[in-house]
Amino acid sequence: MKLLVLIDRYKQVTxxxxxxxxxxxxxxxxxxxxxTDWGVKLFQAKSGRIFLTNAGKxxxxxxxxxxxxxxxxxxxxxxxxxxxxxxxxxxxxxxxMTTIARSNWLTAVRDKANIQVSMQSGDExxxxxxxxxxxxxxxxxxxxxxxxxxxxxxxxxxxxxxxxLPVGHSxxxxxxxxxxxxxxxxxxxxxxxxxxxxxxxxxxxxxWTINTVAKFESVEMIISAVHAQMGVxxxxxxxxxDPAHRVVALDLPGISSEWNLYASWRSNYWNIPLIKxxxxxxxxxx
Numbered sequence: 001m002k003l004l005v006l007i008d009r010y011k012q013v014t015x016x017x018x019x020x021x022x023x024x025x026x027x028x029x030x031x032x033x034x035x036t037d038w039g040v041k042l043f044q045a046k047s048g049r050i051f052l053t054n055a056g057k058x059x060x061x062x063x064x065x066x067x068x069x070x071x072x073x074x075x076x077x078x079x080x081x082x083x084x085x086x087x088x089x090x091x092x093x094x095x096x097m098t099t100i101a102r103s104n105w106l107t108a109v110r111d112k113a114n115i116q117v118s119m120q121s122g123d124e125x126x127x128x129x130x131x132x133x134x135x136x137x138x139x140x141x142x143x144x145x146x147x148x149x150x151x152x153x154x155x156x157x158x159x160x161x162x163x164x165l166p167v168g169h170s171x172x173x174x175x176x177x178x179x180x181x182x183x184x185x186x187x188x189x190x191x192x193x194x195x196x197x198x199x200x201x202x203x204x205x206x207x208w209t210i211n212t213v214a215k216f217e218s219v220e221m222i223i224s225a226v227h228a229q230m231g232v233x234x235x236x237x238x239x240x241x242d243p244a245h246r247v248v249a250l251d252l253p254g255i256s257s258e259w260n261l262y263a264s265w266r267s268n269y270w271n272i273p274l275i276k277x278x279x280x281x282x283x284x285x286x
Contacts, residue, residue: 001063002070003030004042004052008060011049069134086274090119091127093141093192096261098219098239099157099283100140108281115274123217124193131264138275139264142194153264157283159238161198161256162249164226171232172248179206179254186213186231188222194259199234202256223247238285 006016013031017024035042042056052060076087092100097119100106109117122130127139132149145151163182165171174181187210189196203210213231216222219239226233227246236259240249263279265272 001066003027003034004056004059004063005067007031007043007050008052008056011051013050065133072134086115086271088115088117088138088274088278089136090117090138090140090278091130091136092119092121092139093124093127093194094121094218095142095190095192095195095236095239095259096140097121099159099236099261102239102241102285104282104284109278112277115278128264131266134266137265137269138278140261141264142192142259142261144260144262145264149264150267151264152267153262154279155260156263156279157238157261158258159236159261160258161202161234161252162237162240163252164223164233164235164240164247164249166227166229167246167248169232169248172250177250177253181253182210182232183208186211188213188225188231188233189215190219190222190233190235191215191217195234195236198257198259202234202252202254205255238283241285 002020003016006019007013010016010019013024013027017027020027031043038055038059040055041053042059043050044053045051109115120136124141124143127136127141128145128149128151130136131139131145131151139145140156144153144155163171163177171177171181189199189212214225216225219235222233222235223242223246225231234252235249237249238259238261261283265275269275
């Protein structure tokens with residue numbers, strides 16, 4: 001399948017042979033064998049170059065996926081062989097990543113000597129697509145997976161929403177904060193779907209429009225913007241405190257729901273006991 005991908009990329013047998021460190025006759029042999037095995041012409045020569053036929057073009061996306069999965073499997077086996085550790089690829093949304101950074105989770109990972117963790121960030125939809133494609137082993141975010149995915153998941157934590165203000169803000173002097181106290185303030189929103197949906201519900205209960213002046217996909221950017229007095233914000237308590245002590249958090253007045261954090265993995269993942277151990281790591285704040 002990799003041969004089909006490289007033919008489409010280079011369109012020359014010689015270039016493909018060089019890329020695979022093989023001889024040109026060997027490449028030609030495998031091209032003919034592929035056509036014999038599939039019972040259809042996959043390649044056509046034109047003006048000294050090799051192109052995919054319509055049948056070849058139909059096969060190309062599948063060949064690309066198979067080639068990518070093979071490369072990934074090869075990489076994981078190499079990591080395991082060279083490091084004697086299991087590579088665990090974890091995808092997190094920004095709020096999930098920040099929650100982990102504020103917790104004892106990394107300490108637990110450090111103490112588990114037989115795994116090597118690779119972490120990347122993304123939005124909920126992208127993480128679930130990567131998980132489904134086998135490019136991630138674990139996805140951690142604020143939305144449970146859709147039923148259409150063959151995933152298992154656990155709820156890791158639940159966190160109340162907090163009102164984020166600059167240190168010394170006048171609202172910190174209020175003995176009891178009410179929703180109407182916030183009407184005149186501009187808000188800075190997080191773009192993460194699970195957060196924005198909860199904030200939208202909270203706003204809907206107030207029956208008046210709140211002025212949103214900025215939207216960021218980063219907790220750090222939101223805290224910096226609040227510190228710069230661009231506005232106030234709403235974030236889950238688990239992404240706090242701010243290590244630089246630039247902001248304070250108050251209970252959010254009005255009716256609001258908790259933000260939940262979920263860990264999801266494929267039901268056919270090869271090492272379910274490892275996933276279960278990772279999911280049970282402590283997410284309480286340091």
